[in-house]
Amino acid sequence: MLTKELEKAFEPAAAEKRLYDYWVKNNYFHAQDKSDAPAFSIVIPPPNVTGMLHMGHALNNTLQDVIIRFKRMQGCNTLWMPGMDHAGIATQNVVEQELKKEGISRHDLGREKFLARVWQWKEKYGGVIINQLKRLGCSCDWERERFTMDEGLSQAVREVFVRLYNEGMIYQGDYIVNWCPRCHTAISDLEVEFKQDQSFLWNIRYPYADGDGEIVVATTRPETMLGDTAVAVHPEDPRYKDKIGKMVILPLMNKKIPVIADDYVTMDFGSGAVKITPGSDPNDFAMARRHNLEIISIMDGHGIINEHGGSYKGQERYEARRNVVADLEKEGYLVGIEPYGHNVGQCYRCKTDIEPMVSKQWFVKIKPLAKQAMNAVTKKKTRIVPATWEATYFDWMTNIRDWCISRQLWWGHRIPVWYCDGCGKVIVATIDPDVCPDCGGASLRQDEDVLDTWFSSSLWPFSTLGWPKRTKALKTFYPTSLLITGFDILFFWVARMMMMGIYVMKDVPFHDVYLHALVRDEKGEKMSKSKGNIIDPILMIDQYGTDAFRFTLAAYTAQGRDVRMSPERIEGYKFFVNKIWNAAKLTLGSLADFDPEAPCDAPDSLPEKWIKARLNKAITDVIAALDEYRFNDATAAIYHFIWHEYCDWYLEVSKPALYGKVGPEQKSVTQRTMKEVFGIMLQLLHPFMPFVTEELWQALHLHNSDENSIMVSAFPTAQAAWDDQAAVEEMEMLMEIITSVRNIRGEMRISPSQKLKVLISVADEQGKKAIEAGCDYIVNLANLESLAVDVNLAEPEGVATGVVGPTRIYVPLAGIVDIASEKARLEKELAKVDKDLEHSSRKLANHDFLEKAAPEVIAKEEGKLKSFQEKFAALETALKKISGISL
RNA sequence: GGGCGGGUAGCUCAGCUGGAAGAGCGCCACGCUUACACCGUGGAUGUCACAGGUUCGAGCCCUGUCCCGCCUACCA
Numbered sequence: 001m002l003t004k005e006l007e008k009a010f011e012p013a014a015a016e017k018r019l020y021d022y023w024v025k026n027n028y029f030h031a032q033d034k035s036d037a038p039a040f041s042i043v044i045p046p047p048n049v050t051g052m053l054h055m056g057h058a059l060n061n062t063l064q065d066v067i068i069r070f071k072r073m074q075g076c077n078t079l080w081m082p083g084m085d086h087a088g089i090a091t092q093n094v095v096e097q098e099l100k101k102e103g104i105s106r107h108d109l110g111r112e113k114f115l116a117r118v119w120q121w122k123e124k125y126g127g128v129i130i131n132q133l134k135r136l137g138c139s140c141d142w143e144r145e146r147f148t149m150d151e152g153l154s155q156a157v158r159e160v161f162v163r164l165y166n167e168g169m170i171y172q173g174d175y176i177v178n179w180c181p182r183c184h185t186a187i188s189d190l191e192v193e194f195k196q197d198q199s200f201l202w203n204i205r206y207p208y209a210d211g212d213g214e215i216v217v218a219t220t221r222p223e224t225m226l227g228d229t230a231v232a233v234h235p236e237d238p239r240y241k242d243k244i245g246k247m248v249i250l251p252l253m254n255k256k257i258p259v260i261a262d263d264y265v266t267m268d269f270g271s272g273a274v275k276i277t278p279g280s281d282p283n284d285f286a287m288a289r290r291h292n293l294e295i296i297s298i299m300d301g302h303g304i305i306n307e308h309g310g311s312y313k314g315q316e317r318y319e320a321r322r323n324v325v326a327d328l329e330k331e332g333y334l335v336g337i338e339p340y341g342h343n344v345g346q347c348y349r350c351k352t353d354i355e356p357m358v359s360k361q362w363f364v365k366i367k368p369l370a371k372q373a374m375n376a377v378t379k380k381k382t383r384i385v386p387a388t389w390e391a392t393y394f395d396w397m398t399n400i401r402d403w404c405i406s407r408q409l410w411w412g413h414r415i416p417v418w419y420c421d422g423c424g425k426v427i428v429a430t431i432d433p434d435v436c437p438d439c440g441g442a443s444l445r446q447d448e449d450v451l452d453t454w455f456s457s458s459l460w461p462f463s464t465l466g467w468p469k470r471t472k473a474l475k476t477f478y479p480t481s482l483l484i485t486g487f488d489i490l491f492f493w494v495a496r497m498m499m500m501g502i503y504v505m506k507d508v509p510f511h512d513v514y515l516h517a518l519v520r521d522e523k524g525e526k527m528s529k530s531k532g533n534i535i536d537p538i539l540m541i542d543q544y545g546t547d548a549f550r551f552t553l554a555a556y557t558a559q560g561r562d563v564r565m566s567p568e569r570i571e572g573y574k575f576f577v578n579k580i581w582n583a584a585k586l587t588l589g590s591l592a593d594f595d596p597e598a599p600c601d602a603p604d605s606l607p608e609k610w611i612k613a614r615l616n617k618a619i620t621d622v623i624a625a626l627d628e629y630r631f632n633d634a635t636a637a638i639y640h641f642i643w644h645e646y647c648d649w650y651l652e653v654s655k656p657a658l659y660g661k662v663g664p665e666q667k668s669v670t671q672r673t674m675k676e677v678f679g680i681m682l683q684l685l686h687p688f689m690p691f692v693t694e695e696l697w698q699a700l701h702l703h704n705s706d707e708n709s710i711m712v713s714a715f716p717t718a719q720a721a722w723d724d725q726a727a728v729e730e731m732e733m734l735m736e737i738i739t740s741v742r743n744i745r746g747e748m749r750i751s752p753s754q755k756l757k758v759l760i761s762v763a764d765e766q767g768k769k770a771i772e773a774g775c776d777y778i779v780n781l782a783n784l785e786s787l788a789v790d791v792n793l794a795e796p797e798g799v800a801t802g803v804v805g806p807t808r809i810y811v812p813l814a815g816i817v818d819i820a821s822e823k824a825r826l827e828k829e830l831a832k833v834d835k836d837l838e839h840s841s842r843k844l845a846n847h848d849f850l851e852k853a854a855p856e857v858i859a860k861e862e863g864k865l866k867s868f869q870e871k872f873a874a875l876e877t878a879l880k881k882i883s884g885i886s887l
Numbered sequence: 888g889g890g891c892g893g894g895u896a897g898c899u900c901a902g903c904u905g906g907a908a909g910a911g912c913g914c915c916a917c918g919c920u921u922a923c924a925c926c927g928u929g930g931a932u933g934u935c936a937c938a939g940g941u942u943c944g945a946g947c948c949c950u951g952u953c954c955c956g957c958c959u960a961c962c963a
Contacts, residue, residue, distance in 0.1 A: 006922095009923090009925080194959095194960090201963080217963075218963060219963060220963070221963090232963095264961080264962090265962085265963085266962045266963080268962095269962050269963065270962090270963070273963090274962090274963045275963075276963095281961085281963085282961070283961045283962095283963080284961095284963090286961085342962095342963090343960090388891065388892075389891090391890075391891070392890075392891070392958070392959085395889095395890070395891095395958095395959075396958095396959080399959090399960090487957095487958090488958095490958095517892095518957090555911090556899085556900080558900075558901070561892085561893085561900080562892095562893095562956085562957090564899065564900090566899080568912070568913095569899080569911085569912075571925085572911070572912065572925095574925070575923095575925040575926090576925090577925085578923065578925045578926095579922090579923065579925075579926085581922085581923080581925095582922040582923035582925090582926090583922065583923080584922080585922045585923080586922035586923085587922085588922090589922075590922095632900090632901075633901080636901075636910070636911090639910095639911085640910085647922090647923090648927090651922080652927095655921095659921090739928095739929090742928060742929060743928095743929065743930090744929095745917090745928080745929075746916080746917070746928060746929030746930070747929070747930075749916080749917070750917095751917080751918080752917070752918050752920075752927090752928070753918080753920080783920080836907095839907065840907095843906090843907085843943085843944080846943060846944085847943080848942095848943035848944085849906095849943045849944070850943085851943075852942085852943050852944090853906075853943065853944075854906090857906055857944095860906085861906080
């Protein structure tokens with residue numbers, strides 16, 4: 001039945017390409033808009049168009065593909081929705097860099113031409129990552145690929161903006177926001193990264209206007225004093241109680257500002273008085289609103305002091321700091337400087353120090369949305385896995401502040417708001433208006449700003465399915481079944497999808513969220529370009545093959561744990577692929593004369609019963625693990641079964657049958673079983689190692705249906721008929737006997753090629769029968785010349801003794817090895833058992849234990865004690881005997 | 888300042904609702920037995936961070952301490 005032989009080793013590179021093309025050609029990744037099969041859907045965390053595949057992506061998408069393939073094989077109508085994110089700031093930066101090389105800025109080009117350039121860039125270089133995902137084996141429904149700037153998705157953005165606006169959930173206003181002086185845009189609170197900075201605390205004196213002394217304030221940002229509009233103290237502070245309401249002179253500016261009282265001030269910090277700069281500090285801004293203080297912005301968007309900064313106008317902010325400090329000192333206002341460590345906010349994208357600035361921005365009123373998003377998790381409509389993240393989610397949602405959604409960029413969804421030059425009317429619409437609905441004027445200007453990239457991402461679970469159109473896909477796949485993403489974007493993305501999904505769709509965006517950890521290097525450090533410890537996933541794929549790489553990622557994904565990636569580990573699993581390949585070669589060779597059509601009614605013999613029972617266990621374990629996203633447990637179960645049960649034991653024990661030494665009937669039974677078990681094994685492994693499993697599935701003609709591909713075959717289920725505890729125990733008893741002989745061989749340094757004559761003593765006739773039935777297995781695997789079994793055999797002279805339960809294994813040593821080494825071996829064994837025995841008996845001598853422990857625990861302990869006692873006695877007898885001889 | 892996670896074999900980690908510890912890699916010894924040396928067989932290794940407590944019994948539960956990560960926060 002088989003035509004071609006397998007190559008010496010699996011060649012990943014060629015096979016991967018061929019098989020992936022084959023899958024795509026056969027449309028296996030495609031999900032049906034409507035189907036009788038249960039729907040299962042995942043939307044991909046859309047990578048940035050500018051992105052290249054890194055370890056985080058590799059992990060994230062491997063896990064998704066594992067689940068997707070698993071569910072697809074389980075018969076679900078499975079959708080993995082792929083796509084990309086336009087990544088406003090990142091992409092705009094890339095193209096601006098490109099322009100810079102040509103010596104021009106985006107302003108030289110103008111908005112329209114610049115955007116044309118970005119699109120051009122996107123078509124040409126964007127989406128490299130999509131092809132990289134294909135190399136990872138991702139079975140996304142590529143026909144449905146979406147981009148956040150697509151027509152449809154842009155429509156969804158407008159639709160949601162208008163709805164939020166009309167319902168009073170979006171507002172515009174002058175507020176203090178996080179401003180990046182390099183990107184020239186506002187960013188949200190989340191996009192600010194705080195970094196420890198060793199700086200100074202400058203203490204400055206502000207004299208009272210009436211000449212009656214002074215007040216000292218401390219600041220980490222002396223240059224902002226140019227915009228101070230008050231000094232604040234705590235209302236209860238006895239030092240300042242009578243100063244409240246007085247005026248002080250603002251140094252350098254020669255301006256009078258009031259002393260106000262606010263309990264925001266901490267009395268025991270510094271002098272207990274704080275300068276208030278509403279234009280440059282969020283807290284001061286809040287205070288200014290409470291006290292109706294003047295709000296002065298002393299800087300422009302580039303971080304340069306403007307006309308409100310007096311003589312410092314035109315100076316860059318840090319230059320201004322130096323000059324302000326120098327002048328304060330010169331004029332005697334500087335009281336002192338002390339070293340001070342504090343946090344400085346930086347732009348997450350370009351690491352420039354953030355400048356809090358007052359500007360007109362659009363905001364989403366977030367509290368009502370957050371409340372619903374929390375409810376959904378409380379009521380388990382969405383389950384967060386691992387559950388430890390729930391606390392973080394709730395905490396963030398509880399303390400959330402309004403979301404600044406406007407960005408002063410060009411690349412992105414332009415805010416659908418127009419202003420009428422004629423009457424000043426504000427028009428908010430999903431379709432570009434031609435004329436003002438109020439005055440009919442045609443001179444309309446659209447808002448210059450675009451929306452935060454995360455605004456469109458937050459709609460991803462339904463916008464990709466066609467919303468606002470009521471598509472079949474939307475009906476079938478929303479809410480999606482599962483989201484798999486890194487915990488680092490829990491707030492950025494997951495939380496916002498929750499809010500928007502519930503707000504727009506009236507239902508949660510996904511039932512389960514699985515949050516995985518970060519991939520670090522082998523020393524546990526975060527990978528970064530600057531550290532130079534980046535491991536390129538594509539390089540790993542080239543080197544070890546996709547299957548080994550994916551298996552490694554899954555194997556090291558324990559819940560809530562970081563993944564420490566190291567090439568050595570991947571290599572280890574490459575060896576596993578090789579092992580499977582070679583097992584297939586043996587299987588394939590052995591099946592050469594197997595006729596699957598010819599009926600073989602012969603019953604399974606012991607090894608067949610055993611391997612099927614063990615396979616059942618593997619199936620059960622893998623399914624249970626995957627159902628709970630315990631990826632490492634699933635890989636461990638498969639690895640152990642394939643290597644240590646199927647290869648190490650079943651194949652070894654079956655070799656005589658395969659080589660025709662046992663008879664044609666047993667050969668057929670073995671062939672039948674090998675084929676079945678090997679096929680199921682491949683199916684279990686397929687979600688993790690899609691390529692090698694497909695290759696072997698086809699090479700071995702394991703499919704039974706018209707569908708040739710393993711990826712659309714039915715995922716295995718445990719079969720009750722295969723559970724056979726008696727067979728497992730009997731087989732494992734034989735295995736222990738074999739191991740026992742091998743142990744003696746190894747410990748005594750008996751050459752593997754030295755055939756042994758072994759005697760076995762059993763407790764009863766039943767035991768005798770069992771061993772006799774397994775005699776051939778023992779002879780073969782322990783490499784014996786002969787094996788004799790009898791009930792209660794007297795211990796012979798000059799033997800090494802092994803103990804397995806009630807069974808004694810005697811290996812005659814005459815002429816093979818000296819007695820002393822057996823004595824040493826027995827003593828070692830004995831010491832081990834003695835320790836166990838001691839513990840067990842002490843436990844059973846304890847009255848409290850006997851009274852209070854569960855009966856089954858006591859029974860188990862009694863069983864243990866008995867077997868320890870037996871073993872001890874047997875070893876002791878053997879030792880006495882052998883000692884007697886040596887004397 | 889709050890919160891979360893972690894400290895288990897040389898390394899990387901498993902260990903579910905408590906019944907005296909496991910895997911992979913590495914290490915040591917032996918071995919080219921017709922799938923595989925990307926292999927086989929055997930072996931060694933742990934006061935489960937520390938100190939108390941609960942319990943008949945704790946790696947697992949409670950309290951405290953010490954380290955290590957991460958997230959979060961307006962003490963100028």
